[in-house]
Structures are given as C-alpha cells and as structure tokens.
Amino acid sequence: MLTPDRISLNTATVKEQWTLAQCIEGCARHGLGGISPWRDKLQEMGVTNAAKAIRDTGIRVSGLCRGGWYTGDGALTNAVLDDNRRAVDEAAGIGAECLVMVVGGLLPGSRDIGAARAMVEEGLAHTLDYARTAGINVAIEPLHPMTAADRAVVNTLRQALDICDRLGPGIGVAVDVYHVWWDPEVKAQIRRAGKDRLMAFHICDWLVPTTDLLNDRGMMGDGVIDIPGLRAEAESAGFDGLNEVEIFSTGNWWQRDPDEVLSTIVERGRIAC
Amino acid sequence: MLTPDRISLNTATVKEQWTLAQCIEGCARHGLGGISPWRDKLQEMGVTNAAKAIRDTGIRVSGLCRGGWYTGDGALTNAVLDDNRRAVDEAAGIGAECLVMVVGGLLPGSRDIGAARAMVEEGLAHTLDYARTAGINVAIEPLHPMTAADRAVVNTLRQALDICDRLGPGIGVAVDVYHVWWDPEVKAQIRRAGKDRLMAFHICDWLVPTTDLLNDRGMMGDGVIDIPGLRAEAESAGFDGLNEVEIFSTGNWWQRDPDEVLSTIVERGRIAC
Numbered sequence A, B: 001m002l003t004p005d006r007i008s009l010n011t012a013t014v015k016e017q018w019t020l021a022q023c024i025e026g027c028a029r030h031g032l033g034g035i036s037p038w039r040d041k042l043q044e045m046g047v048t049n050a051a052k053a054i055r056d057t058g059i060r061v062s063g064l065c066r067g068g069w070y071t072g073d074g075a076l077t078n079a080v081l082d083d084n085r086r087a088v089d090e091a092a093g094i095g096a097e098c099l100v101m102v103v104g105g106l107l108p109g110s111r112d113i114g115a116a117r118a119m120v121e122e123g124l125a126h127t128l129d130y131a132r133t134a135g136i137n138v139a140i141e142p143l144h145p146m147t148a149a150d151r152a153v154v155n156t157l158r159q160a161l162d163i164c165d166r167l168g169p170g171i172g173v174a175v176d177v178y179h180v181w182w183d184p185e186v187k188a189q190i191r192r193a194g195k196d197r198l199m200a201f202h203i204c205d206w207l208v209p210t211t212d213l214l215n216d217r218g219m220m221g222d223g224v225i226d227i228p229g230l231r232a233e234a235e236s237a238g239f240d241g242l243n244e245v246e247i248f249s250t251g252n253w254w255q256r257d258p259d260e261v262l263s264t265i266v267e268r269g270r271i272a273c
Helices: A020-029 A039-045 A047-057 A078-093 A113-134 A157-167 A186-197 A227-236 A258-272 B020-029 B039-045 B047-057 B078-093 B113-134 B157-167 B186-197 B227-236 B258-272
Strands: A007-010 A034-036 A064-068 A099-102 A138-140 A171-176 A198-203 A243-245 B007-010 B034-036 B064-068 B099-102 B138-140 B171-176 B198-203 B243-245
Touching: A007 A020, A007 A258, A020 A034, A020 A039, A020 A047, A020 A258, A039 A047, A039 A064, A039 A078, A047 A078, A064 A078, A064 A113, A078 A099, A078 A113, A099 A113, A113 A138, A113 A157, A138 A157, A157 A171, A157 A186, A171 A186, A186 A198, A186 A227, A198 A227, B007 B020, B007 B258, B020 B034, B020 B039, B020 B047, B020 B258, B039 B047, B039 B064, B039 B078, B047 B078, B064 B078, B064 B113, B078 B099, B078 B113, B099 B113, B113 B138, B113 B157, B138 B157, B157 B171, B157 B186, B171 B186, B186 B198, B186 B227, B198 B227
Parallel strands: A007 A034, A007 A243, A064 A099, A099 A138, A138 A171, A171 A198, A198 A243, B007 B034, B007 B243, B064 B099, B099 B138, B138 B171, B171 B198, B198 B243
Antiparallel strands: none
16 A cells, blocks of 8 residues: 555656656645656756746656667767766756666667667666766666667666676666566565665556557556566665656647546555555 | 477467368478477367377477466366366377467456456366376466456466475476566576476567557567577476477468468577577
8 A cells, every 4th residue: 555655756657748847746636745757858958947836846857768879879878878968957847866878779780689778787887977976876677578679778676786786886786566466586686676776666567468569568457467466576675765656658648637647546556556 | 599309399380271281281291399289179080089189299208288278267166177187188188298388367247356267277277187097298488468357367487386385296387478578587587496397498589560469460470579599498497398389460470371480480599499
C-alpha cells in the first residue's frame, strides 16, 4: 500500500497530454510526493522556471530522465559527453535526487555488444567524474533485455552493480520493476545494491499479452509483476525514496484524460503496490 | 561458415507452408544435415512414418520440440506429466538427440514467479526420471525474458544450469542465440555448460526493430546477433551437434516459398554464421 505522498510521477506517463508545468500542478493537485521530468519537457519549460514551480509546490524531484546514450555516435564524442554534463547540470538545477542513465544500445552497424558495453562504462566514468563535482547521484537503469540492441546494453542489476563496483561512490542503480521483474536474481541483487546504491525505484506493470516492446506498459495492478514483493525487498535493503510511476502506453494511458491517469495512479498505489 | 550438412531445420521455420513429410524431403533436397520437428507436425504424420522417412533420407534429428509447459494447469497434473512422457516416447521413436523443454510461464492468475519456477523444476525432475529410462536427453531451453510471463520462467543459461546442477545427469540446455545473445554472462555460461550439457544450438537473428515479441525473428545475417562468436564459444566448449534454424516469422519467412526459405538458410549459413 502506497499513499500518494510516496509516489512520484515520471512525466513520460502523461507525455502526450501535459507540459511540465501542467505535470507539476497535477502532482500537487493529486497529492503526489514528487515528480521526475524528462529532459525534453524540462528544456521546453526552462530549468529556472521548472525549479521555481517545483519548489513552490513543495514536491520532491525523484530523478531526471535521462542521461546516457553513450553509443549513439559510434564513439564517445564530445557531443555525447557534453550532453551528459548538461544533464548533470539540469539535474542539479532542479534538485533531482539522481540522474537516470539509459546507456544506449549497440554501436551503429555493429554486432559487438562487448564493445558497446565497454564504451558505456567509459562514458559513465566521465559523467560520474563531473557529477561528483556537482553532487549529483548517477543511477544506471538496467533495461529489459528486449531493448539491448537499440536502447541499453546494460540489462541486469548484476551487470549494473558490477559497473558500480568498478566505478566507486556516487553511482548506483534505478530499479524499474518492468525491466527486472523476470530476473531470477532480482531480489538478491537488490539486497546487494543496498541503501546507498538504490537511487530510484520505478513502477508500472507487465501486461499479458504485451503488444509492443517499448510502449505497451501497464498500470500497476493490470499485469503480472509482484510489485509489493519487489518494493518490500528494496525497502528492506534501505531504500526510502519515492515510487516513480513511469508508463509508456501509446494505446491506453497516453490516450486518456491526464487527471484520470493520476487518479488511477493514486488508487492503484493503495490497492496494487 | 556453416556448410549445409551442419545445419538442421526446425520445422517451425516453415510451419505455415510444409507438412513434416515435406520438411523431411526439403531437408534432403537442400542437403541439410538434420531436422527438428515440432510435435504437432510429428503427431500429424505419425511417429512410425516420420521415423521411416527420416531414416530413409539419412538426416539426423537434432531435437524434438517441445516438452515442458509444466505450469499451464496451475499444478503438476497427471495430464501435464503424461504429456511429457509421451514427448519422451516420441523423441525416442524418431531418434531425437534431445527433447527440448519450453517450461511454461506463470501459473494462471498468479504473480508468483518463484512458485512457477519451483513447479517447473519439480516437473523437470519427473520427466528426467522417465527420460533416463528411455535414453533421451532433456534440454532446457532458457527463453528470452520477454516470454517470462506467458511461455517460460527459465530465462537465463545460469538459471537453467543451476537446475541441471541440482537434477544431475541426462539434463542440459538448448542454447538459442535469439534468447541469450543479450546476456552479459552468455559466453561464461556456455563454457560452464560444457560438452555434456550443450544439447542443442539454435540460430536465427534479432531484428531491429522487432515488431512482435513472439513471431518477428530474423534470418541469420538480417539482425544484430554475433552468431559466429556464440557458435565459436559453444564449439570451443565441445559442442559438435547441428545448428538448428528456428525462425518464427509471421510477416516474412512464413509468407515465402519454403524452398526459397531453405535456399536462403543454406546461403546464410555460408556467409553469416
């Protein structure tokens, strides 16, 4: 059971309907405890304006989505590294509790997933150096293996935590139940992460059937993920942050009145989380 | 580089076009080294007829697809266990080198993936007992995590090999590159499996984008899997069986002339494997 003050709205959940200003107002109106903007919406509103609006409502910023995408240019270009530094600055500007990293997929035209993974780790090290100076936590989000080719070559918590072990303090993981629920090791790896490295906890649900690899996520309670079980494991490992609702849903939630979406989130927090 | 004699046709690849009898003839005509029937096609032709036709062509039977599905009834019913014994008998009847197990997804109406996994392991133990008496190898096929809810709760080679460790001799894994290519541990787990437990090796390719979770697999060379690299790892671990081509493809290969499909398989074996 999650009360609204323990829930954060990831703006992707209503990205087709609301601007960031509307999201911030909506969170306040529905009593949510926090928000996690995507960068396109943040840049559209402007960091200063957004920071002020968020401060005025008193809600927390559970994260900024997203840095990463290190492999997109086929090399760690200045453009990629600069963009990640800007992401750190934006996270700092709005007081985000972490910068969530979607690391990028295979290099263009390549089948060498090992090369992509090496490039990602090197890129993360660069971003982490800068993030430490800004006091921003870097949270690697392991993405579901079905996204390995085109979105993220970090696909399990074990793999992400191995990277964290090598890179040292200031870097941890964003646990999204959608991406990790299937993993036989998920609970053991959540325990391994521990309080310091559990930087974000994202919720939604896995629908049966799932009709799209990217944009057919379900509202909590509509699918098969044991959300209370995973949440309990994270809390028992020391996580005390917000539960961030991130639902990509072309065919359903992106079509609805966003106030209905937020009401549903609040209701499902009470009965399905 | 794979010569045709090292390739086996999984009948799912042309399931919309050919009966098993036509598949057997087609394999012989294209010089393939083996076949792996699905049970529905085998039952349609009859085990005795199929065994004779296969023997007459001199091709090998790299596997029988599939046993398993232990969770479908929500309990290990006699119906499920009997069906798996029949699968063992059918595998023996056609001289299959292994019985491939797709273990089943979550229990109907349940979110308890741990319970499903426990039931699967108990079911495998039963089938293995019987398979040992028939001299049939049982090959667990870890399926891609995107199938965990509705097809298979065994999703990594590590998990499958842990089960094999507990159940003892006669059980191993079917490595399908489509299901495991993304795994940071895939090569280490192939080495761990070793010759005795590498019972089947399935090939096809991961398309970008992938438009369906089940039936949008690609022909070797059309996607991003490093097939030669994974195959080399398996061979270096001692695998010397056939490379079984299993492509589910509603929109493409199931629409084509099956002789064109087999010619393409032979060609891609030479240039993309």
